[in-house]
Amino acid sequence: MLLVPADPLRPRRPDEHFKAEAVAAREAGLDVAVVDHDALTRPGRVDEAVALVPAGGEAVYRGWMLRSEQYAALAEALARRGVTLRTSPEQYRRAHEMPGWYGAVVALTPTSVWTRGDLRADFDRVRVELGTGPAVLRDYTKSMKHHWYEAAFIPDLADGETAWKVASRLRHLREDDFVGGFVLRRYERFISAEARTWWVNGVCVLVGAHPDTPNDVPHLDVDLDAVTPVIAALGLPFTTVDLALRDDGVWRIIEIGDGQVSDRPTTTEPSTLITALLTRTL
Template identity: 70%
Template sequence: MLLLVPADPLRPHRPDQHFAPEATAAREAGVPVAVVDHDALARGDVKGALGRLPGRGEAVYRGWMLHAERYAAFAEALSAQGVTLRTRAEQYRRAHELPGWYPALTSVTPATTWTAGDGREAFELARVELGDGPAVLRDYCKSMKHHWDEAAFVPDLTDGEAAWAVARRFRELREDDFVGGFVLRRFERFTSAEVRTWWRDGRCVLVGPHPDTPDRPPVDDPDLTVVTPLVAALQLPFVTVDLALRDDGVWRVVELGDGQVSDRPTTVEPARLLTPALTPNLVDHGVVAPD
């Protein structure tokens, strides 16, 4: 097993400071660590991104987000050096981009429509299809929730001009990071902070706070009875599922993401995440009980 993390831009032979605690925890557990140049990966220079790898075999990446196409090139280049990412390129896209996971989770997440591309005509079709009432705008991978009023929240889907103004501003702010198309999610009122759950091979292995609210641990663990078989059916090796409690007392899925590029809250010890993430077989190593 090998852990891959981004290199520090100023000290390219060392892990990026954001991921250094995880690199340290991996090494203490006897797992080799290699650094990759994220900036080179992001611009498509895969050969320039990879240095010498300490061995062959299976690897897990823990780093910044990559476009699905860049991840696929990354996986291919690693394969040429005898290293196989546990999460295949197709699996990464399915977890990283909302259209990949939404159909499997429609019963436990807000109603959603999306477009292919950033054209207004397609946006109008998606807006009308979702119906009336408020909505939240994002693209396939990310929202601009820190620009809530101007680029995320659509107060009334029936007001086409106002909705398009939000979409246009969102597109301006995302610039080259815009992925796929516009996504409209029906607004639901939540009464709790988001909870980030971590999953290996369809099993929840860690429940903790969301990175935006690291000092607000869950008061109660979310009820995963309904969610578990849906996540398992996606057959994804390492994902996160963010949940929040709706005002009617029902836990709802806010987001699903690839676990390799999901941020770890600062209040969660690295080893608590890396033990299940890096263990080759969870059942054989006693991390979870078999069914």
């Protein structure tokens, strides 16, 4: 079955953002159930969050981003109802948090280092480790690229004060959503819009635009030859891989995410995504 967030005002109906996917899933023959996202994110209320999920069977979640520990709590609550999430908590963390997937794709993505936590001493240590020159900053799960010059881009790692100012701003903007630690990535110049690719059991089932640039159609000739074996080796049931063309003509992995919490661009029809997912057994 497909699990989607409930509408906060009409708790037995899908949230408006996921309603179209829920309709497409039902039309494709899948059972659909709702979960209370707000309850999922509050300690001690996870069983309440899944109260409307029918007992028994397997499920795939399509909803708002969850911290890894929240997803684990969701899996445990569903298990008490006899429902198994196809993506395990360990698999979710591996796809959702950058340290989980970086090692498998290190040759295909910008060189990166990270801290555990948000202390300046740790930030300076990894900053020096990465060297000099420009870098891009994020945490384990998300960047602040919409605040590029104040909370994402570091012009020169050698300038410790400016780098820390950017890091402090990112930490402030992320607030309670900050996950893991700071991630510093070597800056690379890209000459294409990002493509979001969707993978089921290590097979790419859909190539489309990125949600941030839904009207920027990616190159139809996205080269997946190098990417496919490493994504297959990750052993993840449902993932997204965002790619962009570097200025030397090489496709690079920008981001990997768990497909359950990866947004669908508005220019990709819900039925297209659901159909693509069903081409492989979830």
